[in-house]
Amino acid sequence: MTSQSTVSAKDARILDMVFNPEGTMLPDKETEAMLNNAPIAIEPELLKRLKDMEAEAVLLAEKDDINGAIAKFTEVIELCPTYASGYNNRAQAYRIQENTTAALQDLNKAIEHGNGQPAILKQAYTQRGIIKKLSGDKDGAQVDFERGARFGNPVAKAVAVQDNPISQLCGAMVMEMLNKEINGSKENNESK
Numbered sequence: 321m322t323s324q325s326t327v328s329a330k331d332a333r334i335l336d337m338v339f340n341p342e343g344t345m346l347p348d349k350e351t352e353a354m355l356n357n358a359p360i361a362i363e364p365e366l367l368k369r370l371k372d373m374e375a376e377a378v379l380l381a382e383k384d385d386i387n388g389a390i391a392k393f394t395e396v397i398e399l400c401p402t403y404a405s406g407y408n409n410r411a412q413a414y415r416i417q418e419n420t421t422a423a424l425q426d427l428n429k430a431i432e433h434g435n436g437q438p439a440i441l442k443q444a445y446t447q448r449g450i451i452k453k454l455s456g457d458k459d460g461a462q463v464d465f466e467r468g469a470r471f472g473n474p475v476a477k478a479v480a481v482q483d484n485p486i487s488q489l490c491g492a493m494v495m496e497m498l499n500k501e502i503n504g505s506k507e508n509n510e511s512k
Contacts, residue, residue, distance in 0.1 A: 360402045360433060370396050370403055381413055389413045404434035408444050420451050427451070442471035449476060 362370070377392035393410035396403060411426035430444040449464030468476030 360404075360435070362400060362403065366400060370400055370406065373399070374405065374409055377409065377413075381416070386413050386416050390417075402433045404430045404432075404437055404440045404444070407433065408440050408447070411444070411447055415447065415451070420455065424448065424451055438471045442468050442473035442476065444468075445471060446473045446476040449479070453479075 373392060373396045377389045377396070380386075380392060381389035390410060390413045393406055393413060396406035397410065400406070407426040407430035411423040411430065414420075414423035414426060427444045427448040430440055431448070434440040434444060445464045445468035449461045449468055452458075452464060453461035462480065465476045465480040469480045
């Protein structure tokens, strides 16, 4: 009689995170779909203008003019409402101001418009995971950290592994086995 074990796709991803912490995470269907979709096309001249305006907004934020940065990011978004980076960056400014409601709205928009843009998606999911974790939504945070990790954010991956209950259980089991091994070795050496 043979025994078969079935491991869900979610469990396989968790085990991959635990036993392969330096590697890339296994993608899920939603992540693959978001990566395989083409980014929203923006005319090159407009894209250059948007990036220049974003750089101006970042300079304002670096000078502690967060309101000015938000205003500039808002101009970017008004100029191109499908530009995911503008939402992601404005969300960071809102987070600095501790305006989590506005930050979450912008992160949702960044994710909505971020198809095919892993650099945007990994930041947006990670930021949203941080906000959810701080507001007590552990399950929602875990999902976002796992998604941020799948898009390549190392911070999200570390938090996803650290906070995952299965990962914690595996870690506890490994520590218990190591303690038994160490204590068993000490007892064997002492009896000689």
